[in-house]
Amino acid sequence: MEPGTRRQGRGSAFWWDEAGEDLVRRRQNRLPPPPHPFQTSLQFDGVTRYDEWFVTSLIVADGRCQGVTAIEIRTGEMHSIGAGSVILCTGGGGRVYPFTTNGNIKTGDGMALAYRAGVPLKDMEFVQYHPTGLRGTGILITEAARGEGGILVNNEGRRYLQDYDLGLPLDIKDPNHPHKRTMELDPRDRLSQAFIKERAAGRTFQDPDGDYVHLDIRHLGERTIDRKIPMVRELAVRYVGIDPVNQPIPVRTVVHYMMGGIDTDINCATSLPGLFAAGECACVSVNGANRLGSNSLTEILVFGARAGVAAVDHAGQVPPPSRQLLEAARRAEQARLEDTLFQRNGSGETVAGIRADLQRSLEEGAGIFRDQQALERTCAIIAELKRRYQSLALADRSQTFNTELIAALELGAMIDVGEAIAHSALARTESRGSHQRTDHPHRDNDRFLKHSLAYRGEGDPRIGYRDVTITRWPPSERVYGNV
């Protein structure tokens, strides 16, 4: 999380002082940036890292998870690592879509590992599109830009969110602007949906790389921009050649986060004893059908800790895995790769080709607005991609730092994740949060106040349901724009 990020509605703490405020407040203590987590982890001798070892499978025996197999990327050697407990924190899978804020490594690897071990993936249809990705690259322009008062305007110069039941715009000079739960501070799913509708109405700016709208932060002034959201300025200048002090930033919706993931309980335990998951790869669910800004950080802090505690507790209660088990798993995994990716002859299929087809099909069928026909087509394409993947052969046969191998393994995970998303979305014939069906535009609490559960099958996944646990706040109408 970069400095200055706010939860929607000025909730999160941040340390930059307000522009133009008086000296007394400037001296006030605030919560500082947290120390670097990786650097902090270095002090614990009990932690051993295996840098650039890529996990290829979970070792499951006696009904529980007992470790992992992993390739040491540098040498291509397959290893087994035995464990009393395994925690997956592999992040989301935004790279299954063609336009995403996510880095290259976010391919849903951990989700696929659990899925293949029989653990269901929960609520996979809920994919968050962030409203402000930079035109062209999809690089994230933080919500903090809107938190500071940035506004979204279409090609007519209009703050179009007012046309979508998201409130009425305050003047940007009004001291109450921006007001929480209105306009630009409304939830991401609603903002992204508004963008799509504006685009359909021809009110977005056109560009071969993808249509966009303007995020205008000029009125914040250079001082506020440099102190509160300096990275926004840097990124805009560098990647689109625009200085947001003088010009509005071209932005559009971009895949950003997966609310769904590996089904866990409140202690991060999955249905497979010994397997835990936390963070974006998991779905407790903390975020429901749409995540609010900064809650991903809360999630990893709270549930990372809970997973650790639960994992230690479990590991203390089970015997260590046997050497024979680990060696057998290692040999089996090595053979699996040798007999497939390394042995096949060229079939014309490439990692890049299958990957591009997967990404395109998900964007077309499982994007912001979905319908049955498009989803069925996407599901069919993915089934075909699964078949094509079986004939994929590596061009790179080297054992030394083979990145094509890793990309191929990641592609396998992406196909699994994409399948879970598409089939879960097809089965949910209602609209809720980030899952919007044009053929079923309303929320249906009678049938769908439930989490979806995607179970891997021989062919298509099986979709099951589980009631949502309601404790304190029953669902109500989503109303925004109360000024």
Added chain:
Amino acid sequence: MSQELTRPLPRTWWLKKASYFLFMIRELTSLAVFAYALLLILALWTAGADASFSTFLNSPVSVWLHVVVLALALFHTGTWIALTPKVMVLWRDDERVEPDLIAGVTAILFLMVTGGVLWLTLA
């Protein structure tokens, strides 16, 4: 494990980039300063008693030598002045005092001291 490739730094590394070259000149200025210090000590030792040494000191070669050493010393001093804001980081609340200001003040102090020494020696 496969053999890793090592690429040792060539001896001529400092010729590859202007900034590396200037760095080497800066380091070599210390030799010039050292050599001149020896010359000064020799001059003090002989205290004008050695005729050939005095002749040498007055020769055109010597003058050019002094010009070169002065240039190198000034270059060295310039880099030292530029360094001061790096070690003397001053703050006005949460804003850093402009580094150029610190370097500028150092430069002025240097000129004042130099001026003072010149005045003392030439007066």
Added chain:
Amino acid sequence: MSDQTVLEVHRYLPDEDAEPRFQSYEVTYKEKWVVLDAMNHIKAEIDPTLSFRWSCRMGICGSCGMMVNGEPKLTCETFIRDYHPDTIKVEPLTHFPVVRDLVINMEDFMEKLPSVSPWLIPAEDEPLEDGEHQQTPAQVAQYQRFSMCINCMLCYSACPVYGLDSKFTGPAALALAQRYNLDSRDDGHGHRADAVTAHEGIWESTYVGECTQVCPKGVDPAGAIQMLKLSYALDWAKSLVMPRGGRT
């Protein structure tokens, strides 16, 4: 042809041959592209065997460092249009052993980093009940710049001292030591002394200053090292006068 870009890319495949070589790739010139875009295009469409590291493509993960026409750069921030129509030479970061193609062995840095204890060392045990740390903006400003390091190691490639002696602790690690020394929540200045003032620590730096020049995040490691020299030298001087106290 001015609508083409040629990349001369360093290849090293230890399984196949002992010698490195350059492979030339031609791609369509795209005004918006960075070098990383071209590399990804090559891997996807021309040569899947080309190996290199990358991830975020926005200059924050530090993975994609390579030599571009002899200068250490983050290839996700290096625009092709700034070189066009010249040929672009891409090589692995200098001063590191090469595993394959553009991939370097960075274990040396991964050992150097923990050696300077880059974590908060509080003066005393702090139970959770005491609540959060608080800092004023002025306190944060003290160390903020040095905390921007993304561990991309361009500074190690630029540093001739590290090139000549790989035992040198190096710019990024030392800058991070200073980052923690300047943090008001930290009391580890004394703890870090051994690592920082060792022969291969700050005293091996001769302030070439190239590290600061190439740093993509404006960390100024050269400045951090000079500050460390002053601060630990003053410590030493004080320890002569006041053997039991006096840290800077």
